Amino acid sequence: MKRRKIDVRTLPAKAGNEVEDRLGVATPLRGIINKVFPDHWSFLLGEIALFSFIVLLLTGTFLTLFFEPSMKEVTYDGSYAPLRGVHMSAAYASSLDLSFDVRGGLIMRQMHHWAALVFMGAIVVHMLRIFFTGAFRKPREVNWIIGSLLFWIGFLAGFTGYSLPDDGLSGTGLRIASAIMLSIPLIGTWLTSSIFNGEFPGEIIISRFFIAHVLLIPALLVALISVHLALVFKQKHTQWPGPGRTNNNVVGERFFPRYTIKQAGFFMAVAGVIALLAGAMQINPIWLFGPYEAGVVSAASQPDWYVMFLDGSTRLMPAWQINIGIGNGYVIPPIFWPTVVLPGFLTMLPMLYPFIEARLNRDNKIHNLLQRPRDVPQRTALGMMAVAFFLVLVLSGGNDVIADKFNISLNAMTWAGRIGLLLLPPIAYYVTYRICLGLQQHDREVLAHGVETGIIRRAPDGRFYEVHQPLGHDHEELEYAGWVVPKKMNRLGALGPALKGFFRPIERPAEAPVSPGHPPIEPAPERREIESKH
Amino acid sequence: MTLQTTGSNGNDHKSSVPAEIDYDDPRTTRFEKVKAAARQDGVEIVHYEPQFPERGSKTEKRMTRTVSLMFLLVGLFGTAFVVLYIAWPWRWEQGNVLMKWYTPLLGITLGLTALFIGFAILTWGKKLLPREVSIQERHDGGSPEGDRRAVGQTLAYMVEELGVKRRPLLGLAAAAGLAPVAVVFAAPIVGGLIKNPHADNQMFTTGWAPIKEANGGTRLIRLTREDGTPIRPGDVSAGGQMTVFPGIPGGASNAHADSPTLLIHLRPDDGAVARANNVKGTGHNKFSTADFMYGDFIAYSKICTHAGCPASLYEQQTNRLLCPCHQSQFLITDNAKPVFGPASRSLPQLPLAVDDEGYFVAKSDYQATVGPDFWERP
Numbered sequence: 029m030k031r032r033k034i035d036v037r038t039l040p041a042k043a044g045n046e047v048e049d050r051l052g053v054a055t056p057l058r059g060i061i062n063k064v065f066p067d068h069w070s071f072l073l074g075e076i077a078l079f080s081f082i083v084l085l086l087t088g089t090f091l092t093l094f095f096e097p098s099m100k101e102v103t104y105d106g107s108y109a110p111l112r113g114v115h116m117s118a119a120y121a122s123s124l125d126l127s128f129d130v131r132g133g134l135i136m137r138q139m140h141h142w143a144a145l146v147f148m149g150a151i152v153v154h155m156l157r158i159f160f161t162g163a164f165r166k167p168r169e170v171n172w173i174i175g176s177l178l179f180w181i182g183f184l185a186g187f188t189g190y191s192l193p194d195d196g197l198s199g200t201g202l203r204i205a206s207a208i209m210l211s212i213p214l215i216g217t218w219l220t221s222s223i224f225n226g227e228f229p230g231e232i233i234i235s236r237f238f239i240a241h242v243l244l245i246p247a248l249l250v251a252l253i254s255v256h257l258a259l260v261f262k263q264k265h266t267q268w269p270g271p272g273r274t275n276n277n278v279v280g281e282r283f284f285p286r287y288t289i290k291q292a293g294f295f296m297a298v299a300g301v302i303a304l305l306a307g308a309m310q311i312n313p314i315w316l317f318g319p320y321e322a323g324v325v326s327a328a329s330q331p332d333w334y335v336m337f338l339d340g341s342t343r344l345m346p347a348w349q350i351n352i353g354i355g356n357g358y359v360i361p362p363i364f365w366p367t368v369v370l371p372g373f374l375t376m377l378p379m380l381y382p383f384i385e386a387r388l389n390r391d392n393k394i395h396n397l398l399q400r401p402r403d404v405p406q407r408t409a410l411g412m413m414a415v416a417f418f419l420v421l422v423l424s425g426g427n428d429v430i431a432d433k434f435n436i437s438l439n440a441m442t443w444a445g446r447i448g449l450l451l452l453p454p455i456a457y458y459v460t461y462r463i464c465l466g467l468q469q470h471d472r473e474v475l476a477h478g479v480e481t482g483i484i485r486r487a488p489d490g491r492f493y494e495v496h497q498p499l500g501h502d503h504e505e506l507e508y509a510g511w512v513v514p515k516k517m518n519r520l521g522a523l524g525p526a527l528k529g530f531f532r533p534i535e536r537p538a539e540a541p542v543s544p545g546h547p548p549i550e551p552a553p554e555r556r557e558i559e560s561k562h
Numbered sequence: 563m564t565l566q567t568t569g570s571n572g573n574d575h576k577s578s579v580p581a582e583i584d585y586d587d588p589r590t591t592r593f594e595k596v597k598a599a600a601r602q603d604g605v606e607i608v609h610y611e612p613q614f615p616e617r618g619s620k621t622e623k624r625m626t627r628t629v630s631l632m633f634l635l636v637g638l639f640g641t642a643f644v645v646l647y648i649a650w651p652w653r654w655e656q657g658n659v660l661m662k663w664y665t666p667l668l669g670i671t672l673g674l675t676a677l678f679i680g681f682a683i684l685t686w687g688k689k690l691l692p693r694e695v696s697i698q699e700r701h702d703g704g705s706p707e708g709d710r711r712a713v714g715q716t717l718a719y720m721v722e723e724l725g726v727k728r729r730p731l732l733g734l735a736a737a738a739g740l741a742p743v744a745v746v747f748a749a750p751i752v753g754g755l756i757k758n759p760h761a762d763n764q765m766f767t768t769g770w771a772p773i774k775e776a777n778g779g780t781r782l783i784r785l786t787r788e789d790g791t792p793i794r795p796g797d798v799s800a801g802g803q804m805t806v807f808p809g810i811p812g813g814a815s816n817a818h819a820d821s822p823t824l825l826i827h828l829r830p831d832d833g834a835v836a837r838a839n840n841v842k843g844t845g846h847n848k849f850s851t852a853d854f855m856y857g858d859f860i861a862y863s864k865i866c867t868h869a870g871c872p873a874s875l876y877e878q879q880t881n882r883l884l885c886p887c888h889q890s891q892f893l894i895t896d897n898a899k900p901v902f903g904p905a906s907r908s909l910p911q912l913p914l915a916v917d918d919e920g921y922f923v924a925k926s927d928y929q930a931t932v933g934p935d936f937w938e939r940p
């Protein structure tokens with residue numbers, strides 16, 4: 029028999045052809061690997077959310093293998109001696125087992141919780157980036173809406189997950205959630221008793237939350253995240269203005285290889301940070317809280333950070349109860365406003381914002397270039413107003429801790445929060461607006477007069493003045509291009525770039541980073557002498 | 563649709579028609595082929611520059627060494643993780659210091675393993691691969707006019723063919739017939755969940771409701787500790803307080819989450835004030851609380867009327883009860899009315915008495931509604 033010669037070098041091509049014959053992947057694959065992505069550090073924030081979500085899925089799947097979503101009463105007899113013999117729900121007992129009787133279970137639990145905090149944090153910071161740079165404008169409104177939905181669904185995921193262990197703290201949270209639902213006019217009691225299958229706490233809520241937390245909500249998240257990414261892919265990423273960049277192109281790196289490699293590395297880095305956090309910082313030590321008992325609560329119990337703003341708004345709300353004197357009398361309790369109405373606004377307003385802004389500006393154009401926050405002072409100021417509002421609420425959510433730490437009376441803290449909530453946002457608006465205008469003006473000044481050189485000259489009449497290096501030729505005024513204006517001499521290459529490197533300078537310092545990723549500027553043919561202009 | 567022709571230099575990459583390239587031509591380099599392939603997707607690689615102008619330069623070698631070192635560290639920490647995972651004592655034991663380090667050590671070694679993989683890949687990609695700047699055209703504004711028209715016409719044609727306009731009865735009948743179908747789908751999902759909140763009058767009763775006995779009499783419910791033992795007035799000293807539960811089976815369990823009650827023994831002068839205020843009433847209550855106290859003993863529901871947390875922090879000097887959840891404060895000596903914070907309703911008061919054997923009992927269930935407020939509370 030003749031031996032067939034196998035040429036190893038042609039194997040990959042052969043295998044590729046076999047796959048191709050069957051699936052026809054080459055054409056779409058070419059499009060994908062050639063796709064150009066712009067680069068900027070702020071574009072990575074959304075990725076952090078995506079990567080921590082992957083960590084969430086992986087660790088969460090592990091946890092489901094051990095968790096028992098049942099409120100059946102059992103007597104604990106696991107390794108953790110202080111709770112041995114205590115009656116508790118099977119959910120709480122199995123959470124304790126996960127922490128103490130499953131090897132490496134605690135690190136998984138803590139990674140899961142930390143990943144959730146990082147996930148929500150990354151979503152918020154990513155959305156701030158989108159907002160302040162105007163990336164939500166046409167054609168990307170849908171992705172903005174999906175993004176805000178992801179925050180609220182993530183919020184639900186967090187809340188249901190936090191409730192599952194059925195420990196002392198989560199039971200209190202659940203109790204408050206039931207009160208919030210109860211407060212809804214007309215349907216409150218029906219809604220609550222339908223969800224809890226009777227009176228709080230009932231016997232089924234943990235099982236229901238479990239299926240919501242491990243199936244319904246993740247399925248929704250996965251679906252929305254997929255659409256989100258597909259739209260980014262289809263619509264192509266926005267980019268900052270800069271040399272060579274227009275509204276009609278993307279300047280950056282191709283998807284393969286550099287972009288992919290960076291993404292893979294970044295994923296590992298995010299996962300590593302989550303693992304480090306989970307190892308170094310204990311989170312939600314449920315064994316210290318004991319099982320949930322309706323009559324017991326510990327002071328200064330804080331919810332996860334992304335729930336704190338609701339806690340804050342609830343605390344600041346004055347005790348305004350609306351009585352309706354028809355028939356037996358009806359009530360709208362004060363808790364309805366900060367926990368149902370306010371979140372309702374907070375959900376709808378951001379979703380509508382792109383359309384409101386476009387309407388006000390009569391702007392129907394497609395925008396692929398980002399805006400610097402200073403160039404759109406109204407929007408930036410509005411955004412800071414919202415941030416100030418949010419921060420006052422978050423701080424008020426921890427006002428008992430602050431009062432305790434700094435020895436302030438609690439009532440003073442509450443009043444400070446109430447007043448701050450009304451006063452600080454407008455102040456934030458005004459201050460931000462002024463700062464934006466100031467920054468704008470400085471940009472224009474530099475463009476008109478040049479960069480400060482630090483060289484002080486004395487005029488014949490004795491006055492001192494600083495020499496400026498003009499940016500344009502022959503004292504022409506340059507037009508503002510929507511991107512960073514160089515304000516230091518080494519940004520112009522006149523002084524040579526700052527040396528980079530930690531222990532020793534890296535051999536070839538990068539080009540002046542006027543705009544990351546753009547083709548390096550050709551050195552000017554002749555270097556002009558520093559001239560003065562004032 | 564007309565096709566634009568491309569300039570041979572490929573500068574005009576608006577068109578999607580690429581300059582054909584012969585992939586078997588040995589005279590073109592592989593990079594040129596890559597460039598041509600990119601051009602097919604409207605991508606122009608305008609700048610492609612190796613990180614190190616000369617191959618094998620000192621910096622390149624150093625970078626290579628750095629990345630290699632990182633990979634070796636990955637191996638080191640990864641191995642450390644596995645060894646610790648298997649060998650480190652991990653079971654909980656009173657006072658065992660080593661076991662406390664199990665989770666932190668796992669986290670740190672796992673984290674460093676992943677971080678160094680990440681750094682190694684990142685450095686490889688950023689410092690060893692050539693820098694590039696590519697430009698890709700966008701094609702905003704949706705599909706070409708021709709496609710839009712094609713789809714529009716097709717859809718319009720289909721609507722015409724269905725002929726609802728010509729046969730209005732069909733449309734009406736379909737709408738009328740299909741409307742209940744939505745309910746058909748929703749009914750089994752929603753219907754099974756719906757539960758009447760007013761079954762057994764559950765919103766207005768607690769574990770303190772006196773039990774009807776078989777012989778027609780009623781039995782009053784004793785105040786008990788968590789373990790079920792009853793309480794005599796002598797068990798709580800003046801100025802003291804105690805959480806009590808209804809003396810029924812499971813009275814201290816979460817099945818009676820609305821029943822925990824705070825029994826307070828006021829000092830005589832406070833007791834007098836509280837009694838006077840009890841007689842006065844709050845103005846809200848439609849019933850009299852005049853005889854709810856027993857001596858200087860007073861009992862209020864522990865379930866906050868705001869959101870249901872246990873209002874459990876009792877400040878003796880001011881006689882205020884503070885709820886830790888949102889800091890509502892209730893004045894014990896004045897019908898537990900809310901004096902600060904978001905709660906808008908007094909804590910319900912439990913009418914107290916002492917039975918023949920000298921133990922505390924509740925004279926009746928709470929008269930006011932316990933717990934968080936809701937729409938149909940009278």
Ligand code: FES
Nearest residue numbers: 866868869885888
């Ligand atoms: S639950 Fe008591 S103040 Fe909110």
